Amino acid sequence: MSIVKLNNRGVRSVTSFGSLTSGSTTFIKKLTASSSSTIDFVDGSSDVVLDNTYKEYLFTFKNIHPATDNVFLGHQADVDGQTTYGQTCTNTMFYARHYENDSLANVSIYSSDDQAQGTAVNKMVQLGNDNDQAGAGFLHIFNPSSTTFVKHFISRFNGAHPSDTTFEIYNAGYYNTTSALNTFRFKMTSGNIDAGDICLYGIN
Numbered sequence: 001m002s003i004v005k006l007n008n009r010g011v012r013s014v015t016s017f018g019s020l021t022s023g024s025t026t027f028i029k030k031l032t033a034s035s036s037s038t039i040d041f042v043d044g045s046s047d048v049v050l051d052n053t054y055k056e057y058l059f060t061f062k063n064i065h066p067a068t069d070n071v072f073l074g075h076q077a078d079v080d081g082q083t084t085y086g087q088t089c090t091n092t093m094f095y096a097r098h099y100e101n102d103s104l105a106n107v108s109i110y111s112s113d114d115q116a117q118g119t120a121v122n123k124m125v126q127l128g129n130d131n132d133q134a135g136a137g138f139l140h141i142f143n144p145s146s147t148t149f150v151k152h153f154i155s156r157f158n159g160a161h162p163s164d165t166t167f168e169i170y171n172a173g174y175y176n177t178t179s180a181l182n183t184f185r186f187k188m189t190s191g192n193i194d195a196g197d198i199c200l201y202g203i204n
Contacts, residue, residue: 025058028200033193035067041200043080043182050182052145054202059139059184061157061198068191069129070162072113074121075139075186077151079179086119087181091153091173093123100164110169117176121189124155125169128162134196135159137169144181151175 029048031039041059043050050057064073076085093110113123125135137157144151155171175181186198 023204026054026202026204028202030197030199033064033196033198036193037187039186039193039198041184041198048200049202050144050184050200051180054204055143056203057141057144058201058203059141059186059198060201061135061137061139062196063134063136064125064127064159064196064198065134065194066127066129066188066191067194068188070126071129071191072121072123072126072189073135073157073186073193074123074189075153075155075184076119076121077141077144077175077181077185078183079177080182083183085183085185088117088119088176089122089173090116090118090176091122091171093169093171095167095169097161097165097167100166114171114173121187122153122171122173123189124171125157125159126161126167127159128164129194130160130162133160133162141181141184147178147180149178151177151181 033039041048041050077087078085091114093114094108095110096107098105125137127133127135135157137155139155140153142152152174157169159167161167
């Protein structure tokens with residue numbers, strides 16, 4: 001295969017470019033927490049779409065505030081007709097943090113908070129429950145309706161930690177099942193979700 005080289009004269013002489021196909025994001029559903037033990041998105045329930053309509057789904061989280069101090073917000077998933085939210089998952093987490101008093105700034109891993117073939121909540125962000133503390137971020141789920149491959153996910157959050165620290169947390173992993181996932185649950189590791197909005201989008 002030959003390599004095509006462009007110079008300034010060649011680019012300057014171009015009169016038109018071919019079009020590029022771009023994807024689109026479609027809003028599906030917003031759920032608002034109010035002292036909620038869980039926030040559940042279930043395909044086919046209350047206008048929620050979590051099927052093969054889209055190959056990628058995006059959850060966004062705004063002003064997530066826990067009722068209990070020093071807890072994680074996390075997610076679990078399940079297959080059609082099941083509500084145990086016990087699908088096996090392997091994930092990894094790391095964070096960058098900076099204290100308000102500038103006493104410490106570092107990058108590290110959450111070696112004790114990720115899991116290998118576990119069924120616990122997949123932790124996304126650690127939060128304090130002061131009145132001014134909350135978290136925000138997003139979670140991508142890739143092709144959850146596949147019946148061939150495992151289901152990959154990536155999340156990125158910033159949260160106000162109980163030690164008056166900003167924590168930016170990265171989490172990625174996969175649900176180790178070839179069954180289609182069509183229901184996702186969000187909850188704190190302890191206590192309720194006091195407030196916050198979670199929105200679901202489909203991405204073409």
